[in-house]
Amino acid sequence: MSLLNAALRRLFDLLLYPFQSLPAAVGLTVVSLLAAIGMLWAFKKTSNQAGIEAAKRRIYAGVFEIRLFNDSFRQIWRAQAAILRANLTYLRHQLKPMLFILPPLVLAVAQLQFQYAYAPPAAGSRTVLEATLAPGWESGGVETSPSGKPRAELVLPAGLVAETPALWIPSERTLTWRLRVEQPGDQTIAVRIGGRLYEKSLDGARPLERRSPVRPGRSWLDQLVYPAEPPLPADGALERVSVDLAPAEVALPGWTVREMVGVPAWMTVFFLLSILFAFALRKRFGVTF
Amino acid sequence: MRPDRRPRLVRAPAAALLAGSLTLAVALTLAGCGDTGDARVASRSVVILGFDGLDHELTGKLIAEGRLPNFARLAEANGLGKLGTSVPPQSPVAWSDFITGSDAGVHGIFDFVHRDPKTMLPYLSTSRVVADPDAGEPWTLGDCQIPVDGGQMELLRHGTPFWEKLERAGVETTVMRMPANFPPSGSATRELSGMGTPDVLGTYGTFTFYTSELFYDDSKISGGGEAVEAWAEDGIVSTELIGPDNPFTKAKTKATAPFQVHLDPDEPVAKLVVGDEERILKVGEWSDWVPVSLDLGTCGKLLMTPSIPAIARFYLKSVEPEFELYVSPLNLDPANPVMPISTPPDFAAELAETTGPFYTQGMPEDTKAFEGDVLGRDQFLEQVRIAHDEMVVQYQRLLADWRGGLLFLYFGAADLTQHTMMETLDPSHPRFDPEVSPKYADVIPRTYALFDEFLGYVLEHAPEDALVVVMSDHGFTSWRRAFALNTWLWRNGYLAVRDPQSALDAKLFGAVDWSETRAYGLGINGLYLNLQGREKEGVVPASERLRLMQELKEKLLAEIDPATGRPAITQVFLREETYVDGGHREIGPDLVIGYAKGTRGSSASALGELEEEVLSDNTEEWPGDHLMDPDAVPGVLLTNRPLVRPAPTLRELHWSILAEFGVADDRAPN
Known part of the structure; x- marks a missing residue:
């Protein structure tokens, strides 16, 4: 997983490099167009186009039948049953191309999430850094205070200031600091604990670059969800390190898209544009869906 | 209302209001008062900075010391004007005078608290919840109930606000945190309610x-x-x-x-x-x-x-x-308020969206926490500063988006810091502590300096032709001596108690024998007769009223404070001589007490309690005040150019603002 993520990180860094200094909407438009083209191509290659056409025709026929024989209950019920069967057939024909399209799309979305979902930390803003200790950390050579609090040191680059001492919550195995961003930049925060350094990036030099709220541990699921940074060492005292990042907005002409009910702004824009491009290009690709 | 003329601060939709979550919703329509209005489209821009409690004498002193350079600019150009305040000089009364251009006989606000003569209980004077008398019992379902009527908030201030008159003449108005304007009048293009706006509990801040x-x-x-x-x-x-x-x-x-x-x-x-x-x-x-x-x-x-x-x-x-x-x-929550706090209703949400959440309660400075030692002096001052800074950020944004018309911006920090820190400027105050007080002696001047800083911002960013008005509702002074009005009435035979032994422990007139009581005090400045046919157990015949009022006035004016050797009371106002008969005069006290500068009615007496002494040192954590003789605590008026119509008092300033826009009113006083 980590090798795949490393390769994808490089690919997307390269792909999005020309858009780093441009408004997010520009890069998203290009990415949505490429995604629409990719999905159309994959759909055409992997779907039963004739079957889809036939299923759609049967649905149209059923609807037409209901309109024609609207005074006959029997005919209406029969037409509705035919529409239902055709719908199921249609969905079955969609399933196969989705199996080909979804896995790369999920990986791409995971990468795009960390390029577009989070705003760069602004000067004067605050964030919270949380280091979660691994289960069984007590036996890992981590020094503790008399109260049982693990001794940890925060190593901060210039431009970041810790406003609080470490807060230890034993039930959550977390050490938490509140940080203030004095000078945004591509920064690396390090937590020294048990004689080792654990790093977490906090990049804010450019509007568009990889930013992740979590540096994951060895958990496969964590790595799938947070692929933007390499995982922490498996034998370390820390299980994960996270920072709070503010959600980013996407400014379109006449519409500033914001995070809504947990859906990041970029995702709204990406899916809207992808669908629009796919509809616009479907005839050129000779695809029906 | 002209929705098409309202500039929005953001394009994003405002947060949806929480439907039916509390009991309160208001649709308030203030009756017109017959002003003629002026159909001309106004072209002037007027910014009014309303600094609650900015004192004339202290402002002059700080200008002379060079602490207020922007105030000094205006004072040099047009003089540092004294602005006559209301009777009594309490904020809700004073601001209502300014809002309506009339006195309490018209607007009906005589004090922070009024009393219901049928129950003798006090109530807050500026707003109340009105239940629908026709509403039935709540519908019930198991342990749940559905309230049939949640009641409505009603603004008890009457009269026509100056912004309503301006709107009728086509002038766009923005009125921020005007006291005695909750729920918001609904007649400004934009308004945010101020002093009098409750917290979620419905209190003035708990x-x-x-x-x-x-x-x-x-x-x-x-x-x-x-x-x-x-x-x-x-x-x-x-x-x-x-x-x-x-x-x-x-x-x-x-x-x-x-x-x-x-x-x-x-x-x-x-x-x-x-x-x-x-x-x-x-x-x-x-x-x-x-x-x-x-x-x-x-x-x-x-x-x-x-x-x-x-x-x-x-x-x-x-x-x-x-x-x-x-x-x-x-x-x-300004993004989703469960009571009406702004006009249009989503204006508060737009402000929160652009400049962040903010204090919506009318008086954000938590003096109660300070008085109760929950917040120390430094914490309280920090909290005052937080509330002030929120306002500054909002007002700067409003100013940037302002397209002319009238912009009223209210600040309350001076009032509360002077109430709580005035002894730092007065070594003769009973609470002056030579160890602590001098360390905080710059707090009040610094607050004035913050206002000066904002005035500088306004002078720099307002349109060049804008009239900038700096005004305050009243001045301030040190409150050294407390006068227990009800105790004075008791000692002088106007108020009787059932059991003298327990009289000092009772609250809210609990000790009073109404059958033998001819007069009682309620609120800081109010003195009422126990009048037959009006009070629940009234004993004073209507024919005796004026004679008794005159008698009380003479005796009160003759009261000498033994600590100073000077009169404790310098003015007593008789209701009929002081207020116009504007339809609400009957609510008010029969007499209003104007305490001598440095003396104020005691807090306990204001709520119907009796005390040992009539006059005592003020040892409350409330060393500054203004609820005295109005002539002792004038407000401030500064402008960047002469007013078309001079304004010696708050009421006159109302008409002066109208005159600046060329809005005529036949009822304007000469």
Whole structure:
């Protein structure tokens, strides 16, 4: 997983490099167009186009039948049953191309999430850094205070200031600091604990670059969800390190898209544009869906 | 109203209002008063900076010391004007005078509190909840109930606001935090309600103090705060924020929001967890605004209103040896207010969206927490500064978007800092502490300097042709001596008690024998006769009223303070001689007491209590005041060019503002 993520990180860094200094909407438009083209191509290659056409025709026929024989209950019920069967057939024909399209799309979305979902930390803003200790950390050579609090040191680059001492919550195995961003930049925060350094990036030099709220541990699921940074060492005292990042907005002409009910702004824009491009290009690709 | 003319601050849709979550919704229409209006489209721009409690004498002194360079610019150009205040010089009365251009006989606000003569109980003078008398019982379903009528907030100030007259003449008005304007009048293009706006509980601000101290004496915070016991178990304090009554349960329950505070075992730092919100706080730090959802339980969920939105600020006072956490009054969430606080209704949400959440309660400065020692002097000052800074950010934004018309911006910091810190400028004050007071002697001048700084910003950013008006509702002075009016009435045979032994312990006239009482005091400046046919147990015949009023006036004016050798009272106003008969004069006191400069009615007497002494030193944590003879506490008037119509008083200023826009009114006084 980590090798795949490393390769994808490089690919997307390269792909999005020309858009780093441009408004997010520009890069998203290009990415949505490429995604629409990719999905159309994959759909055409992997779907039963004739079957889809036939299923759609049967649905149209059923609807037409209901309109024609609207005074006959029997005919209406029969037409509705035919529409239902055709719908199921249609969905079955969609399933196969989705199996080909979804896995790369999920990986791409995971990468795009960390390029577009989070705003760069602004000067004067605050964030919270949380280091979660691994289960069984007590036996890992981590020094503790008399109260049982693990001794940890925060190593901060210039431009970041810790406003609080470490807060230890034993039930959550977390050490938490509140940080203030004095000078945004591509920064690396390090937590020294048990004689080792654990790093977490906090990049804010450019509007568009990889930013992740979590540096994951060895958990496969964590790595799938947070692929933007390499995982922490498996034998370390820390299980994960996270920072709070503010959600980013996407400014379109006449519409500033914001995070809504947990859906990041970029995702709204990406899916809207992808669908629009796919509809616009479907005839050129000779695809029906 | 002209929705097409309202510039919006943001394009994003405003947060949806929480439908039916509380009892309150207002559609208030103020009756027109027959002014002619002027059909010409106004072209002038007027910015009014309303600084509550800015004192004329102190302003002059600080100008002379060079502390207020922008005030000095205006004073040099047009003089430092004295602005005559209201009778009595209390903020709701004074601002209502300015708003309506009339006195209390018209607008009906005579004091912070009025009394119902049928029950002899006081009530807040500026707004009330009005229940629908035709509403039936709530519908019930198991343990739940559906209120049939939630009641409506009613603004008790009458008269026509100057902005309504301007709007009728086509002038766009923005009125920010005007006191005595809750619920908002609805007649400005944009307005945000100010002094008088309650918290979520419906009070003028009730903070909560969470403490692990056993036997904490909560009497010292009663009336302004609640104390809640809170202990840490395994380093976690689990408790809850307490909201208003849950309207959806038959049983008396409260809407609440659980929260936890995780304490570090070694360091003075904690994590606050309220719902999905988390904050890391060191001891001695304020949080930013934390959104709070007060849970309305299963009944609320069934009725599609699961919670009441609010916002709160937290101050971690201590973790060792005692856990002490101050939580601000639960303010209405401006993004989703459950009571009307702005015109248009989504204006508050737009402000919150562009400049962040803000104090919505009318008087954000938590003097009650300061008086009760929950907030120390420095913490209180920090809180005052937070509230002030929120206003400045908002006002700067409004100014940037302003396209002319009238812009009124209110600031309250001077009033509250002078109320609480005035002894720092007065070594003869009974509370002056030579060790502590001098350290804070610059607090009030600094507050004035903050205003000066904002005035400088306005002068720089307002359109060149804009008229800039700096005004205050009243001045300020040191309050050294307290006059117990009810005790004076008792000692002089006008007020009788049933049992002299227990008279000093009773509250709200509990000791008074009404059958033998001819007069009583309520509110700081109000003196009422116990009149037959008006008061519940009135004994004074109407034919005796004027004679008794005159007698009381003469005796009160003859009262000498033995500590100073000077009169304790310098003016007594008879109702009929002071107020016009504008339809609401009958609400007011029969006499209004104008205490000598430095003397004020005692707080206990204002709420119907009796005390040992008539005159005593003021030892309250409230060393400054203005509820005295109006001539002793004039306000300030400064302008960047001469007014078309001079304004020697607050009431006159109303007409002067209209005149600046060329809006005529046949009823304007000469």
